[in-house]
Amino acid sequence: MSATSSRPDAPRSLRDTTLALGRLLVPLGALLSLWPGVSTAVALVAGMLVALSVGNPHAALTRRATHLLLSLSVVGLGAGMDLRVVAEEGARGFLYTVVGITACLALGALLARWLRVSRGAGLLISIGTAICGGSAIAAVVPVLRPREEDVSIALGTVFLLNAVALFVFPVVGHAVGLDARQFGLWSALAIHDTSSVVGAAMRYGPQALEVATTVKLARALWIVPLTVSLGFWLRRTGQASTQGQGPARRPWFILGFLAMAALVTWVPSLRPAGQMVTHVSQRVLVLTLFLIGAGFSRQALRSVGLKPLAQGITLWLCMASLSLGAILLHVIS
Template sequence: MPLGAALCLLPFVSTGVALLAGLCVALTAGNPFAGTTRALTPRLLSLAVVGLGAGMDLRTVLAAGREGLGYTVVGIALCLTLGVGLARLLGVPRVTGLLISVGTAICGGSAIAAVVPVLRPQAHETSVALGTVFLLNAVALFVFPVVGHAVGLTPHQFGLWCAMAIHDTSSVVGAALRYGPEALAVATPVKLARALWILPLTVGLAAWRRSEGHAVTGRVRRPWFIAGFLGAAAVVTLFPVLAPVGQGVAAVARQLLVVTLFLLGAGLTRETLRAVGLRPLAQAVALWLLMAGLCLGALRLGWAA
């Protein structure tokens, strides 16, 4: 495991190769550092996202974020509605179905972790939701660039599609990175704008649970890395002389993202896969395909820029 993570720091190792290598390690030799992996992954991802901001112009970032705001609101509302409906149709337990819907609507594992103190699921319900999200994230990293090229999406369109239809920030950035720098410049701020909805959604769910007489415990996790990303972009934009330094920091951040994807792959162990039942998996796959298809259709029809 440590050797595999270290090798992912080499500049010729891509996001897809890193994720696949992590999966191979987890499913063959196993991951003896599973606890450490789970703790390190969100921290490394946060650092990588902040570092990527150092290579971007703040004006471009804000423009992309404003452009994606309307799509984000509509997408989240539609995804939650479809997710709850699919859970009922397939007979998925209420809390499990809601966790999967929240993870699909906003930002995968981060959103699921944020609403756990509110929904207070059982341990196996959280494992099922996280397992389905991790599995589909792995698939998306490989499938989305292939589909994007096949249907002729421009880098700008692909960046929007990634940000709207892939669960976790890591896979959004990883897929966009494979498509090119323009796709990355669009996907990252739009995805981060989507992640901001963790806070209002968690507050809304807490109010709903209290109205039903359920206790709500714990603190809401704040996505601080979004402020860090914007701050890094602001520094290099306001002080152009720092642009070369910013590009160097962004290059390091891109390779740190490769390491993060290796750790994500290593987290998809056989135990995680066994925890995923057929009905929750069917809900997650159906919801993901619906949202990905609807977003792609909107882009192809010109309904989304």
Template sequence: MALLVHPAAPQASSTPLVLAPTEAAAPAEFNETTGFFRHLHTPRVAFGHGYTLKQVVFGLFLVFCLTPWASPPVALALGLVLAQTIGNPFGAQTKKATHSLLQFSVIGLGFGMNAHAAVQAGREGILFTVVSIFGTLVLGYFAGKWLGLGRHVVHLISCGTAICGGSAIAAIGPVLRAKDEEMSVALGTVFVLNAIALFAFPPIGHALHMSQNQFGLWCAIAIHDTSSVVGAAAAYGSQALEVATTVKLARALWIIPVAIGTAMLFKQKGVKIKIPYFIFGFIGAMLLNTFVPVAQPLAPLMTHLAKIGLTVTLFFIGAGLSAKVVGSVGLKPYVLGVLLWVVISTASLYVILHAV
């Protein structure tokens, strides 16, 4: 979908990003009283404030993500490198910022899109959306039963794969009254696969000589989270980006009926269903850009800021995928996630190449 929620923070937050010097635990290989570890964490005073080398490295990476040289895949790679080596010194702040920053970025991308083209893309994607969502949920149920996983974990991973990754999990989890560890397992599985997709999909698209329209449609169906969908499509081309974003956000609206169905299936009463309201912000921005001439000069600036926001979002996500997060999921949830992902990716790819 649309929302990207960090694996350890399924709930949205409106708290602004304040890079206070709160330290996160370093990876195990550095968590020793070695000279290198002490060097990373020894505060040094500059301009009247104390900073560690670890925080300085994070800051330099973040500044680079604001430059034209940083693309979404590069930003994600930098975050992953940071997470696997010295760790993220601002883990709590980046978790809180990721959700809101992604929403801003998606709304900003609406200023670069045409409503007429978006409607056409949505029409093409509706059949794929319906079939793939229900097919994934059914396959997930039987595959999860075969693997012996708990019903909640299976349903969360299936919804994340079928609809919109972390956003769907964050919305469905409270309906299920899922435990924190169940949410973490599902989110961790989806986010690792998102990272792989962001790097793998563009080369596959070029190798198969997919058109911009084909690739955008494939991304929207086969990649879990909106952040990775937009990142992969942006790397492929502007038309692919427009198709992918439109179809993915239309797909994200399926959170509502799936959440209602979940409450009925699992016999949960009195639960609240989270509606992804920011999607309406994206639609509003697109309508302004299409039908209000006075707003059109803002489009280049808003889309530029949105792409920067997306790049920073992916850096934050990568910085949160430490070896501890990846390893804590366990093997079976990854098997389920990979199985569902491979099936939906290959099936949709075959249909798109032969029918679109």
């Protein structure tokens, strides 16, 4: 009788233990990720392992903190950069940014139709690949009004590919002989999220980080015209929804990045302090990657179907290969 009555308590006891471990491991991992010896890749994987093994009881808090910390870390990185270089990189990359985004959206639409991926998920995956991953997806959701399932599929697909890119890109870059500038440019063009772009570039060196951050942020600005264009197109075709899902997120942190770069450029005496701010921001970015990993879940992993994942992988490989080939052939420089 006692053995039988104890059975219902066993799962509850296990859940309580798992919950307690999650409450402990998430803040402990976040604290340890600030230690200088922890790399971006290690932080991301550690966060994923915690989330998938014991879960994240602080998911709502870490989700909010992720957006804030990523914005602050990107702004802080501007304190270590010269605004003249930032402006030069942004102007230089305008043409291939436009061509790259257009080609990615067109190829993504073809792949989604060929693989019979749902319209919403296919478009979100294409937009996330073309501009800046989860940030671009979050920005267009209030305009497109897709199903929650489509949003989960797109975000899960982008997250998986971001995690892979953080490890694979530096290895490929060294294998094909990319210098720091070339790698920074390639990572900005071919990796989805800003966090993973900066994380991969940090592993390649300071110059790669400067180029990658500048080009990626210039690319992220295209969220705004894309969102406006989608809204206009939906209204013209009569597909606009009146259901509210909140305002689109605007990449205002880019203005902060430019302001910090301008400050240290025009006031040279602030450059030593700017370098300190940049160093702190790099550690905050590592913390952010841990929290991004901790925000993953088994439900998100299950939501990624084979067809959307096939679309995301194929589109990503095509765009990464094309941009790498263009860099190696000096079509893009």
